[in-house]
Amino acid sequence: MDASVNGVRYREALNTTDRREALSLEKKRIAEIQQGKGASKSGREFARKGFDVAADEFLEHRKPHVAERTHQLERNLLRPLRKFFQEKPPLRLRAEDISAYQRMRRQANVSGRTLNMEVGLLRQMMKRARVWSVVAEDVRLDKENTRPIAKVLTDEQKRLLFDTAASKEDWLVAFCAGVLAVSTTCRGMELKHLRWGDADLFERTQAAEHVTSRPALFVHKHRPHL
Numbered sequence: 001m002d003a004s005v006n007g008v009r010y011r012e013a014l015n016t017t018d019r020r021e022a023l024s025l026e027k028k029r030i031a032e033i034q035q036g037k038g039a040s041k042s043g044r045e046f047a048r049k050g051f052d053v054a055a056d057e058f059l060e061h062r063k064p065h066v067a068e069r070t071h072q073l074e075r076n077l078l079r080p081l082r083k084f085f086q087e088k089p090p091l092r093l094r095a096e097d098i099s100a101y102q103r104m105r106r107q108a109n110v111s112g113r114t115l116n117m118e119v120g121l122l123r124q125m126m127k128r129a130r131v132w133s134v135v136a137e138d139v140r141l142d143k144e145n146t147r148p149i150a151k152v153l154t155d156e157q158k159r160l161l162f163d164t165a166a167s168k169e170d171w172l173v174a175f176c177a178g179v180l181a182v183s184t185t186c187r188g189m190e191l192k193h194l195r196w197g198d199a200d201l202f203e204r205t206q207a208a209e210h211v212t213s214r215p216a217l218f219v220h221k222h223r224p225h226l
Helices: 019-034 042-049 052-065 067-086 095-107 112-128 132-138 155-165 169-184 190-192
Strands: 002-005 008-011
Touching: 002 019, 008 132, 019 155, 067 095, 067 112, 095 112, 095 132, 112 132, 132 190, 155 169, 169 190
Parallel strands: none
Antiparallel strands: 002 008
C-alpha cells in the first residue's frame, strides 16, 4: 500500500498477491493508522498515556518552540482539560467525550473564545497521538462573540476614573493596571504577567515576549512612582 493519512505517507507491504484481499487489507490498515496504531513509536506511546501525563509531555515538547507567554497560556488552558479527562488516554477519547467537556464548560459560563482555545489545544495533543481524525468530523467549535467589547473613554471620563482610583490606597493595584492599560495598550493577559524587569523607566518603554515595545509609561499626578 502507498497512502497518506493526516499528511503522513505510509508505504507498507500487504503480503498478498490477491487484488481484492489487498484492497481489504489496505482499508483495514488505514483505519488502524487513523486510530493511532500506525503512528511512530513515540506517537503510539503518547496516545496510550493518561491524559495528565500526556499533557505534561506535550507542554515539555512545546516549550522550546514557543514563547514563555504562550507556554504559560497553554498550561492554563490545559488545567480544566486535565481535571475533566484525568487519566483517560488520548487514544480512548471520542467525540462524545469532547462534547461532554464542552457542555460542562458552557455550564461554567466560559466564553466561546476560551472554550475554542481549550479544544484547539486538545486537538493538537490528539493530532500528535494520531487520533484526531477519528473525531474530527463530529467536533464542533462554539460561536465566538464578535461584538465590540469596549468603548473609548473621553478625556473627562478618564480623569474621573483615575481621580477616583487614586483616592484610596486599597485601589492601588487597580489604579496601576488602569494607568498601564491606557498608556501601553496592554491587554489583560499581558498586564497579569508583566514584571518590573519588563519596564525600562529611563527609556520609557515596556517590552515582553510576544508584545511589541510600547510607548512611554503614563505617570499620573497622584502616583508619581509606579
